[in-house]
Amino acid sequence: MKPLLIFFSLIILFASCESVIEIDLDYMKPKLVIEGVISDFDTRCIVKLSKTTDYFNRKTNPAVSGAVILLTDNAGTVVKFNETEPGNYLAESLQAKSNMEYTLSVFSEGNKYVAEATIPQKVNIDSLNYKYNPEGIFYDVGYVVSCHFSDPEEARNFYRLKTYSINDIAKARNSKELYNDDVYNGNNVELLWSNNVYQPNDTVVVELYSLDEQTYDYYKTLFPISGGAEMMSFTTPANPNTNISIGALGYFGAYSISRDTIIISPVN
Secondary structure (H helix, E strand, C coil): CHHHHHHHHHHHHHHHHCCCCCCCCCCCCCCEEEEEEEECCCCCEEEEEEECCCCCCCCCCCECCCCEEEEEECCCCEEECEEEECCEEEECCCCCCCCCEEEEEEEECCEEEEEEEECCCCCCEEEEEEEEECCCCCCCCEEEEEEEEECCCCCCCEEEEEEEECCCHHHHHHCCCEEECCCCCCCEEEEECCCCCECCCCEEEEEEEEECHHHHHHHHHHHHHHCCCCCCCCCCCCCCCCCECCCCEEEEEEEEEEEEEEECCCCC
């Protein structure tokens, strides 16, 4: 009994000796956040400009207006963006193509920021299928959709997969499914969508994104701290990778998209 009393006495002694450590968090000067993507799936390109805020003051980043933004491709075509609302800049009627290099130039508050990206060659979806999955640890009861395609052997490829019911498009925005072909380079691939299940008569949209490596790296570092959000809607506790010059945050991404649909119509 005596050793036990001594043990508890030591615990109380050490606990009473602990002191409160105060950590001073230095104020950080707001940084410009530049976020935009270009793809072969859309004739528009939207770029958002904002400023970072204090991480512990989790408000939406304030918009940055009055910037001049230009997009130049390696054929010499230059397109100027128009500010459609504070912090949102739009370029229309683009003819974005696979294997085309693009340079984004942002002139804001006396500084010039530059980012470069290349739209990769599109990898097409070959087929879609689904299978019934009973309730388990990882799934609800329903049908799981998978995507089949042939991975090109001649290049390293990076992918993002989105699937969603045509009646619930919002779910696709939180897709965090990223892949590279390090394991299956040059082979036929099946990617299984593991986040949602679908029900009979659902029309399911599947989008296979072929990402450039910079965009893949950005998403890999962004998603764990943003919960799957594609944009930095508030200041994050760490800064994701970026391809933008002179200390700006965010990214200028590029991808091509293959899209297909499937209707869940099981045979009884």
